[in-house]
Amino acid sequence: MKLLITGASGLLGVNLAVEAMRAHKVIGVDRGKLKSAPFQVIQADLLEGSAINSIMDASQPDWLIHCAALANLEQCEEHPDHARILNTEIPGELANICAKKDIRFVHISTDSVFDGTKESIYLEEDEPSPPGVYSRTKLEGERAVQKANPQAIIARVNFYGWSLGGRRSLGEFFVNNLREGKSVNGFADVIFCPMLVNDTARLLLEMLQKGLSGLYHVVGTQAMSKYQFGVEVARTFGLRENLISPQSVENSSLTAKRSHNLWLSTHKLSTVLGHEIPAFSTGLAEFYTQFQQGYPQKIGSYQHFAAF
Numbered sequence: 001m002k003l004l005i006t007g008a009s010g011l012l013g014v015n016l017a018v019e020a021m022r023a024h025k026v027i028g029v030d031r032g033k034l035k036s037a038p039f040q041v042i043q044a045d046l047l048e049g050s051a052i053n054s055i056m057d058a059s060q061p062d063w064l065i066h067c068a069a070l071a072n073l074e075q076c077e078e079h080p081d082h083a084r085i086l087n088t089e090i091p092g093e094l095a096n097i098c099a100k101k102d103i104r105f106v107h108i109s110t111d112s113v114f115d116g117t118k119e120s121i122y123l124e125e126d127e128p129s130p131p132g133v134y135s136r137t138k139l140e141g142e143r144a145v146q147k148a149n150p151q152a153i154i155a156r157v158n159f160y161g162w163s164l165g166g167r168r169s170l171g172e173f174f175v176n177n178l179r180e181g182k183s184v185n186g187f188a189d190v191i192f193c194p195m196l197v198n199d200t201a202r203l204l205l206e207m208l209q210k211g212l213s214g215l216y217h218v219v220g221t222q223a224m225s226k227y228q229f230g231v232e233v234a235r236t237f238g239l240r241e242n243l244i245s246p247q248s249v250e251n252s253s254l255t256a257k258r259s260h261n262l263w264l265s266t267h268k269l270s271t272v273l274g275h276e277i278p279a280f281s282t283g284l285a286e287f288y289t290q291f292q293q294g295y296p297q298k299i300g301s302y303q304h305f306a307a308f
């Protein structure tokens with residue numbers, strides 16, 4: 001299949017491209033960071049007038065996975081109009097074009113559409129109640145996609161992994177700081193379901209392959225606090241877990257409101273796929289193996305010209 005990926009320089013986009021390249025022709029959309037990626041790149045800013053039509057005409061994909069977003073919660077609070085265009089309007093526009101051209105469309109949404117006040121696990125049927133600009137514009141994006149293209153897949157995700165710049169994910173945050181012997185805080189009152197981004201990518205491709213449509217939680221199966229996640233990373237990498245202090249998110253300097261409970265059920269996804277969702281322990285083991293095998297450097301090298 002010919003797969004178009006927006007946000008190909010992002011944490012999900014670049015790892016998805018690497019996973020998809022094994023079986024598919026990949027075309028990534030990038031604003032200029034990718035200088036020597038091993039897949040085809042179209043340079044474009046999705047906010048520019050005719051960019052979307054030009055990209056679609058130039059790429060003619062069978063599948064489109066839309067990973068581009070304004071995914072920084074603080075920036076969304078500061079620039080709500082920018083967040084609305086990127087997180088709501090552009091997904092709706094892409095979904096509409098894909099519906100007309102018979103292109104299978106996957107929209108990437110977020111676990112944080114929930115405000116976290118439920119005391120048990122969140123199901124796809126639960127009514128979202130977004131706590132801030134990021135989550136509200138992402139939820140409105142889900143609705144715009146659903147309306148324009150009912151056959152689309154909408155995936156609410158949460159992932160960690162190795163990124164282009166080496167600093168995008170929570171996993172990298174703990175590894176980078178602990179390797180330098182620095183003390184860090186880990187939120188003990190934010191529960192989430194982390195998944196290795198490569199597992200997320202493989203699941204998204206499987207969902208397309210199986211012809212799914214509709215809303216799915218595509219997150220890890222083990223709920224834990226961000227502090228616990230840091231401890232698990234430290235143990236796997238042989239780093240000092242006592243450098244991590246449990247802290248409340250309420251005492252942090254973050255300006256955007258965070259949900260305390262983002263424990264999401266993956267029962268719907270595992271049922272339709274007919275197999276278990278990859279376990280947290282195997283994802284974390286792969287994160288470490290990737291580190292040992294130079295995967296972070298490989299991903300990082302895509303942003304530089306290759307040396308000849």
Ligand SMILES: NC(=O)c1ccc[n+]([C@@H]2O[C@H](COP(=O)([O-])OP(=O)(O)OC[C@H]3O[C@@H](n4cnc5c(N)ncnc54)[C@H](OP(=O)(O)O)[C@@H]3O)[C@@H](O)[C@H]2O)c1
Pocket residue numbers: 006007008009010011012013029030031032033044045046047066067068069070071072086108109110111112138157158159160168
């Ligand atoms: N990280 C998580 O755990 C998490 C959790 C929940 C949901 N999500 C969702 O997952 C998706 C991917 O997130 P991520 O963590 O991979 O995000 P990311 O690393 O911040 O990547 C965002 C991507 O969007 C691109 N982009 C932003 N504005 C653009 C524009 N005007 N034109 C073209 N491209 C533009 C960025 O390009 P530049 O590199 O040029 O800025 C980058 O490639 C997003 O929809 C996000 O909401 C992520």
